[in-house]
Amino acid sequence: MIKRLSVLLFALALVAAACGDDSGDSATTTTTGDGQATTTTADGATPTTTGGDTGQGGGTLAAVKARGVLNCGVSTGAVAFTEIQPDGSATGIDADYCRALAAAVLGDSEAVVFFPTTAAERFDVLKAGQVDVLFRNTTWTASRDTDVGLDFGPTTYYDGQGLMGPSNRFSSDSGPADVDGAILCTNAGTTTEKNIREWASLGGASISLETVENFSEAMDAFIAGRCDLVTTDASGLVGEKISRELSGEIEVDEWVVFPTSPISKEPLGPAYRQNDSEWGDVVNWTVYSTFIAFEKGMNSTNVDELRAAAGTDDGDPEIARMFGDASPEIMAALGLDADAFYNVISQVGSYDEIFDRNLNPVGLFREGGLNDLWTEGGLIYAPPFR
Amino acid sequence: MAVTVQKHERPPIWRNTTILKWTAQIAFLFGFLAIVAVVVPQVQDNLAGRDITFGWDWLTSELGFLIREGIDTDPATGARTMLVGMVNTLRVTISGVIAATIIGTIIGIARLSNNWIVNKLATVYIETIRNVPLLLQMFFWSAIAGTFVVLDPFDPDTLEAGKYWVAATSKGIGLAWIQPWGGFYQWMIWVLIGAVLGYFLHRRQFRIKEETGRETYPNLSAFGVILVFAIIGWFAHPIFGFVGTIVEAIGNLVGAIPTFALQVVLAVGAIAVGIWWINRFLDERRTPAGLAKLTDDDWFRMITAGVVAVGFAAFFLIVSGFSAKTLDVGEDFFSRWLAPKFDSTTNVADITIDDIQAQVAAGLSLEQIAAEQELRINADLLGLSGADLDAAVAARTPAIRIYENLPEKPDERLTFIPAHKLVEGLTAGVADNLNTLVENDGITPTELATELRLIQDRADNPLRWSRAEVQIRGSNFLDLSPTSGINITPGFFAVWIAVTLYTGAFIAEIVRAGILAVSKGQTEAAGALGLTRAQSLRFIILPQAFRIIFPPLGNQYLNLFKNTSLGIAVAFSEIVSVGFTTSNQTGQTLPVILFWMGFYLSGSLILSAVVNFYNRRLQLVER
């Protein structure tokens, strides 16, 4: 609520603002952290700082550097994507990509403040300048790219929407006819709520949709019988199911996720304010660097070894370029330190490392799927680094 | 010696108060406009710089998300989406205001009770409720709603499909309710006649009581008359069947009025009201010694009134669409809406019971049958025929959606058979198998048609109990029927009960304070006059207390109205919740915020206007 209010106040303050400044130097007013500790705030206890106030179509990179800490928008809690830990830190693939970006820009993967956002408020929080980037299970769509006024980076997880219900009623090949007359729960402000309406009406099913603020509330409502099914990105459903099975809250396969082929395309990746290509390049190439590392078989343990080998005559020149050892002018043009991407790989890891660490425990694997390397039939592909 | 006569000179312009005042006003106005002119482009720049777009296209475009409850769960446009949210907010506000007033009054009086337990219980209620944040209370009630029995067709221990007086389920709470039935509108005529007679009787009895001091029971006799008419009407309502013809005639008459005539009448009316207002204004300033001197302010008001009146007149004359629409709506109301309510039977759809049975046997749900009928009845209007029509039926496209996408909307309106009308009144399980009902239960097709509301028998009782119904929907899901009894969703329940109890606590304190504020001398004087305790409360204390209670009560109603905006936290689809989703889906944050502000502002202003109006009337009584 507090965050939402501050967005509201911010919007009103805009109305009162006498003149805009393009310099973005107001970011120095931030009061959070010393750039070392990872401060994580639970929803509702967001620091009252307005973060880097850098909306004016540019300057995010300079603002983040000046501030010494990255303000990263994550979700309020999505299994294996962003899990806010009791000690205040955050784990998950989205949280790790926040760290990777901090490592690239600031040289320190822990120089991140996580801002948990609900799906409905995330774009306002981003556009108001409270966060520098969103890693928040955000689907790249045409209208968000245009109307809503965002830009998107490379997809870090190729997902698709699914439904989940009790397995005594549904199976993995249940379809629209099986959900006719049901009440479904999901969280508001998502592609989910639009997809499900389309899917149901095309399939001739009439459904009711109960929308809540956070997906965890949707799960609560589902468990309490307020709705018959839940629906969201399949990764989220599988995550909720497996983690509950592991904790013994439900029996194994008490719930089933369906249909086997998802009802929509949900490419999830970073989103940032539009018309800031300097910042966009940094975010994109940070993600690509993890892809390239994946391609080269690098990870946080062998990176030093491979970097040293790349320096030799028969070494891999692309690795040398990416780590700023050869053609450092690319890194300079990006506005980053020469070893920015070395920091990413050594401190956070390659794509496969990040993926496996976070998603394998909840039963999500990249092997043979869309999230595998392009050479393995997947869609993970980075442009050449040269 | 010349005497210099001090001539009364007009002061120079720069010291003439009239001119100074007017100049100041005008300068202020221009200053304000100038600020607006500077600020608006600046704001636009800032917004553009932050990629915060600003526009109203979303009001007419399709947003594509479903809403859990409301007048339209699949709204076709952004404007309609917001309308659904607004109606939901008003629904919970109005029912909350009524309930909070009742609870507040009872608790407020209980607080003054001499009974120790009653007194303390009331105190505990007030102190607890007032000191716990409203949001937490909503979460609490939402959690309570989460403990209600889960509807699961595979679980023999939960509620089965069927009718219930009360059904508290995880998908909502169903309560039995009184529902208008066959002869309702004929009966209402009886009740109306009773009410008019009762009013005059009340006036007469009251006058006699005032004049003679004799007890004439004005309230009781008025109520008695209404009751007598209601009872007679219960049995005799069919005699008013002929009213339908009259209503029809009125409708035709309204339809026959040329638009231009209404325009002229409205314009003349606006001018007349303006003249009347100015006249009254002058009258008030007329003393026996002639017209009092008019101040600048008086002039200003009179000119404003004149300008507004002329403005309205011009609007009515220029915008013919307004008058045309008014006539349309009027005609529709009488001919299409009211007149059929008196017909002895109404065939809503061109479909026989056999057809329905055949379709049900073929596996169609009643909703599907209704949707198809809706398309077929409106086929001409929608410009559908042959293959197009069949395709639309097969795709189950709702008629309203096709209508809304028509490039040019015909003058005529859609005829709806809302799907629920078809299902309404059916016993549980019947929706699945009409044949069984007809064969096994020996129900005649006419009875069935009546139940389905394809035919409405005006000879039926005016009212009937409509019990809550747990019904089977679609592919074997249990849910509360939206049309049997009242159906309260968990979201509505949590918001409604929380704002009711919360505001009720404040109202209780206001009631208590109001009663205590009437000076003790009044009670003693009443006692001295020989009034009993009840009489003194009824005639002396409460009338005075009410005058004190009323203004702060209005504030509490305003608070309640605004507090419903917390409903988003418990998944109630009120205006804020619906607006948030809209702003996220369209990126139009500021317009949505402005929309909210406009809605809450006008809602609050209307509410306080009503409260002020009654307050002024109460004050008049005092003189």
Ligand SMILES: N[C@@H](CCC(=O)N[C@@H](CS)C(=O)NCC(=O)O)C(=O)O
């Ligand atoms: N990918 C979709 C849905 C994103 C979404 O909200 N996913 C859920 C479930 S995986 C979530 O992140 N919930 C966490 C929260 O509500 O904060 C979108 O971008 O609209």
